[in-house]
Amino acid sequence: MSVNAAPTIIQLHGLTKHFGNIMALQDVSLDVPLGITGLLGPNGAGKSTLIKILLGLVRPSSGSGMVEGRDVLREGKAIRASVGFMPEDDCYIPGISGVEMVHFAACLNGYASLESLRRAHEVLDFCGTEEERYRAVDTYSTGMRQKLKFAQALVHDPSLLILDEPTSGLDPDERQIMLGRIQGLSRKAGMSVLICTHILPDVQQICDYAVVLVDGQVRRVDSIENLNRPASPSLHLRIVGDEQKYCQVLREAGIGVTTDSSGRLVVSNPDGDLAGQLWSLAHHSQVGIRSLTPARTSLDDVFIQAMQEGGPGDDNA
Amino acid sequence: MTMHDLGYRSWDADAPHQKFSWLTISRYGAKLAWKSQWLKRIIYLAFMPFFGLLASVFVYEQVSNWPQLYPALFVIVEALEESQQDPIEEIQQDPIEEIQQGPIEEIQQGPRPEQVLVEEDLPTARFDPSNIPNPEEYVQDYVDEHRSTIWRIGFYTFFRRSQGILMVLLVGMIAPGLISRDMQSRAFLLYFSRPITPFQYLLGKATTVWIFLLAVTTLPALLVYLVGVLFSPGLGVILNTWDIPLRILLATAVLTIPTTMLALCLSSLVNESRYARFAWFAIWIVGFLSASILFTADLQASGNYDIWTSRWAFLSPYHVLGIVERWAFGLMERPADVIPYLAILGVVTVVCFGTLMRRITAPIRV
Numbered sequence: 001m002s003v004n005a006a007p008t009i010i011q012l013h014g015l016t017k018h019f020g021n022i023m024a025l026q027d028v029s030l031d032v033p034l035g036i037t038g039l040l041g042p043n044g045a046g047k048s049t050l051i052k053i054l055l056g057l058v059r060p061s062s063g064s065g066m067v068e069g070r071d072v073l074r075e076g077k078a079i080r081a082s083v084g085f086m087p088e089d090d091c092y093i094p095g096i097s098g099v100e101m102v103h104f105a106a107c108l109n110g111y112a113s114l115e116s117l118r119r120a121h122e123v124l125d126f127c128g129t130e131e132e133r134y135r136a137v138d139t140y141s142t143g144m145r146q147k148l149k150f151a152q153a154l155v156h157d158p159s160l161l162i163l164d165e166p167t168s169g170l171d172p173d174e175r176q177i178m179l180g181r182i183q184g185l186s187r188k189a190g191m192s193v194l195i196c197t198h199i200l201p202d203v204q205q206i207c208d209y210a211v212v213l214v215d216g217q218v219r220r221v222d223s224i225e226n227l228n229r230p231a232s233p234s235l236h237l238r239i240v241g242d243e244q245k246y247c248q249v250l251r252e253a254g255i256g257v258t259t260d261s262s263g264r265l266v267v268s269n270p271d272g273d274l275a276g277q278l279w280s281l282a283h284h285s286q287v288g289i290r291s292l293t294p295a296r297t298s299l300d301d302v303f304i305q306a307m308q309e310g311g312p313g314d315d316n317a
Numbered sequence: 318m319t320m321h322d323l324g325y326r327s328w329d330a331d332a333p334h335q336k337f338s339w340l341t342i343s344r345y346g347a348k349l350a351w352k353s354q355w356l357k358r359i360i361y362l363a364f365m366p367f368f369g370l371l372a373s374v375f376v377y378e379q380v381s382n383w384p385q386l387y388p389a390l391f392v393i394v395e396a397l398e399e400s401q402q403d404p405i406e407e408i409q410q411d412p413i414e415e416i417q418q419g420p421i422e423e424i425q426q427g428p429r430p431e432q433v434l435v436e437e438d439l440p441t442a443r444f445d446p447s448n449i450p451n452p453e454e455y456v457q458d459y460v461d462e463h464r465s466t467i468w469r470i471g472f473y474t475f476f477r478r479s480q481g482i483l484m485v486l487l488v489g490m491i492a493p494g495l496i497s498r499d500m501q502s503r504a505f506l507l508y509f510s511r512p513i514t515p516f517q518y519l520l521g522k523a524t525t526v527w528i529f530l531l532a533v534t535t536l537p538a539l540l541v542y543l544v545g546v547l548f549s550p551g552l553g554v555i556l557n558t559w560d561i562p563l564r565i566l567l568a569t570a571v572l573t574i575p576t577t578m579l580a581l582c583l584s585s586l587v588n589e590s591r592y593a594r595f596a597w598f599a600i601w602i603v604g605f606l607s608a609s610i611l612f613t614a615d616l617q618a619s620g621n622y623d624i625w626t627s628r629w630a631f632l633s634p635y636h637v638l639g640i641v642e643r644w645a646f647g648l649m650e651r652p653a654d655v656i657p658y659l660a661i662l663g664v665v666t667v668v669c670f671g672t673l674m675r676r677i678t679a680p681i682r683v
Binding site for chain 2: 052055057058077078080081083085087089090091092093094095096100104105107108109110111112115119122125126152154156157181184185188189
């Protein structure tokens, strides 16, 4: 599945991975464009397995994949040299300081020690880590560890950044700052970012595209703009008066009525002037219209719908 | 915002050291290990035998200048050579053949240096210079003749006795935390999301241990060899002892590779280093005690008084290493006897390596 004809950074074709009888990924075909992409899915959906395959750490049972034009089956080391990965787990070496940790990560990529140290300080400055960089990482708070992991992922200036739950454990201010940094990396530095998260508002806020993975299958792939757009022209409606009676009148007039996750009425009618019909029927039913806005499907709804669908054949991407 | 934050900046640096980036793991591992005060104390302690060996080689090479040491020289050399003989072989040697060989050798080579000793009782043997025209030259010839053997015995004793025991302590302090700590802090993805293979990771961890082991065994031994050559009468000594540096390297490999693999394997099996440390010391202590107890039982039953030929030596890693090191320094009468012990070390190394690779790759396989 692909979003559009935009240049892609990840291409996967018929990727399947099973661990014994457990099917982690089923026939995943996916083209991820440049920009910021959110990878969504419930626990056990296969996100971690997919990331490990992208990094060339796990060999797929069948299928093929390319990351930045490199084969995930044969060029794992080269992929890992140019991709930055921020794991969800703490992943630190007890006893060393924050700056040593980032320096260590740069040296593991093969950079010279002195140059790596300079770069480590530069990246820590960017990540907002101040004097605490000289403290042992064991003493860091969750938020500080998140920033440190982010710095490690960035230190070798990757062209693709894979972030696993980058904002978990951050306070609201820090979360906004982190999202701003990620957005800046994509917009200003031209870095592509794949964010794996459960926090849908984060995806809504900064992602250009989203992939919904459920039970090892890709259920949705599209731009956030398209995912937010309802299947047919719809309006969000709030009224004053007898809601049940008004809904009944609308249905009798052939207008579809549903309620979204926030309790608002979503009305749709593919044919005709929907707004005019609503005003007219409201007048006849003796109810007042408090608000009438173009409907947008929230990512929560997209996610829930994708979860409820049976398989890739049902998706509308 | 930090004071120096200039926003994100790209980095165009080359990564020339990718093939050797595993050395970063060793460097940081050694740096962390060196923070332990106990480790520092053991390392300092580990250099004491080095000075002992250095002094011994120096005295041996300069003994011809000190006539008062001549008698002691003969006694010590005899005792050292005696200590390395295989008693079983000695018992099995045909005494008639020995008697027959004696006079022929004397006719061909002249009187043997040992014959100038008054052979009453070895510990009280006295050097009698009255029937030697030039004792200094005679002693120098004796030193030259026995140099290779004496040096090999010296280095073997250094590796086997002092550094062998210190190795157990050092590895027991450094290795158990190397992998278990990474498992506990789930740092595997930190390593493997970089261009590092599981084998390079293992190599990096093993090198951390080797840095310390080489610092207290191989480097001092090679330094002693160099000093020995410099203090000897001429550089011709190298022709006589050229094999010793190679034997030192072989003994180093015997001492370091299987032990490091075993210690790292134990470290990879648990999340807490204290369990791996306990298992490491338990293997050495229990092995040593079991072999010693069974050896004592054998001694009482069959009179086999040599631990080297005891069938229970294989139970003790310390004895197995000792036997193979003895072979490495060319002190075994029957080199073929080492094969079962080499096989034990080989099997331990291969099994531990296999287990390690499996344990290291386990977190990234799923």
